[in-house]
Amino acid sequence: MAQEINLKSEISATQTGLRLDQALAELFPDYSRTRIKEWIVSGAVYVDGVKVDKPREKVLESQQVEIEATLPEEVHAEAQAIDLDIVYEDDHILVINKQAGLVVHPGAGNTDGTLMNALLHHCPEIELVPRAGIVHRLDKDTTGLMVVAKTVEAQTHLVAALQAREITREYEAICIGTMTAGGTVDEPIGRHATKRTHMAVIHNGRPSVTHYRVAEKFRAHTRLRLRLETGRTHQIRVHMAHIGHVLVGDPVYGGRPRPPKAASAEFTEVLRNFKRQALHAVRLELVHPVDMEIMSFQAPVPADMVELTKALRKDTEEHPMEYI
Template identity: 55%
Template sequence: MTAIRHEAEVPLSAAGRRFDQTLAEMFPDYSRSRLTAWVKAGAVTLDGAVAPPRQLLHGGEQVRLEAELEAEVASQPEAIALTIVHEDEHVLVLDKPAGLVVHPGAGNPTGTLLNALLHHDPILAELPRAGIVHRLDKDTSGLMVVAKTLPAMTALVDMLSRHDVERQYAAVVLGTLVAGGTVDEPIGRHMGDRLRQAVRDEEDGKRAVTHYRLRERFRAHTLLQCNLETGRTHQIRVHMAHIHHPLVGDPLYGGGLRLPKRATPELTDALRGFRRQALHAERLSFTHPVSGELLSFEAAPPADFEALMVALRDDLAANGADED
């Protein structure tokens, strides 16, 4: 546990407002629920006395906070290798491999990125979700940013909500597109399958926007660059399937096997052996939450993705542009 101590004066503008509401504004690094718990436990005093959370303020009172930051995460640390791209006192950027689940959950109580982070830096147990502010699907590879302090976590969550974090992906989809575009369709839980998301109407779904541009065309597949304007669960996978170009290998959204005529043996093997969605988070850019420096990182696709690209290119060279 980490001991914390803060002293501050209630602003005059807070006159007539509740104690707990004002505390959340005075100490934004801590959640409102945590501050309220500290108030009830007597760890926060108002002019030297314990006060109830709903007490109305006059402005000018002295607030003193003395508390212990207890562990927010109950999971156990595990020695799982991580590929660290950048690390400083406040943030950590990593290149997540395909196959690694981000959070413990049903069916995956251990062996997750969260467990690995707790082993890498035990102090992360004091942060909600061990500092994880966004996620990648289990079988999506690539870059993620993790907060190492509460101020950094608050700032990063705010940046993500304002869409101020640039996230760029490489995706291999079925079919041959002739141009890029934008999918602006709300996404929500699938009505008949709790494991899936789906395009829904505005009342049932949350706004989701994916921009995509053509990077390479093959005989029956296309390599796309996808940039997220929003960050919904399975967003790229759902949007690409919605426009009838699901990701290669996607088990949930229809990325089944499609072999062009006269496919080379190497391409046949590569497509049959690619048993995850062909999606890689290749670029991540954001403003450092403390220094204000613009940080930008890139991660090359993993070996299986690269092998698929080589097979697609070789097949195109061997057969020409026309599938038929």
């Protein structure tokens, strides 16, 4: 189980003028500088009761510092030969197109066969980087682009860029219901009050922003392009469910098959056989952590979503009077 920690201390006279991450590393030597930086940029550190998310912030004598964070359970991962679709690789970063069914981190119920196991096999030296260089996650059955850091320096830069919303992540999704226009969902997300594996929009959750636009309308479904400002667990799935447009196939948030009126048996079967959330990370843009060049990557929509889209188009063509 993850461990909730609460650390408190006071800045000493000799620490005046130090960066916040340096001072905290001295005050709490049981935790690595990398972990402390992560806590700072994630908003888990308070100075005199005020949240501070910049590691470079200078500290002063007598300031009260507090860390309220979750320390994840350490899981030892073994290297495993698992095929990866590598889109780009150099000495510092790795960009992959993750397949459906691949869990990112080992954990309860998934002790091996994960992306982390695959990374340790493909690039053994990545064992020296926290979380095997993983910067952000995709859910098990979400496909598409992920960036992985091959060095601690690259990871630190990419985590900071992600927190500063300097990495562009665009997704393609298919939701239930016909949307008339795009928009933005700006609603906080946190752990569901009673369902431990679910997330939900809650008033005291973490700030979460999802932009979406209509890419294609069908008779009773919509194909979307979405862009994340934040990266909360299940963010797109939760936000779309919140506005009444759950993703097709989503096993957690209610994307069960809902064939429209007079749907053909063939189309109904396609919907019933789509067993995962129809969500794909289609575009990733970032600044290289060392070269400082803007890099942009695209990943083609996977075959199952392509076939679903074809079926939706056919259903719409067969019922033109009901198409809005």
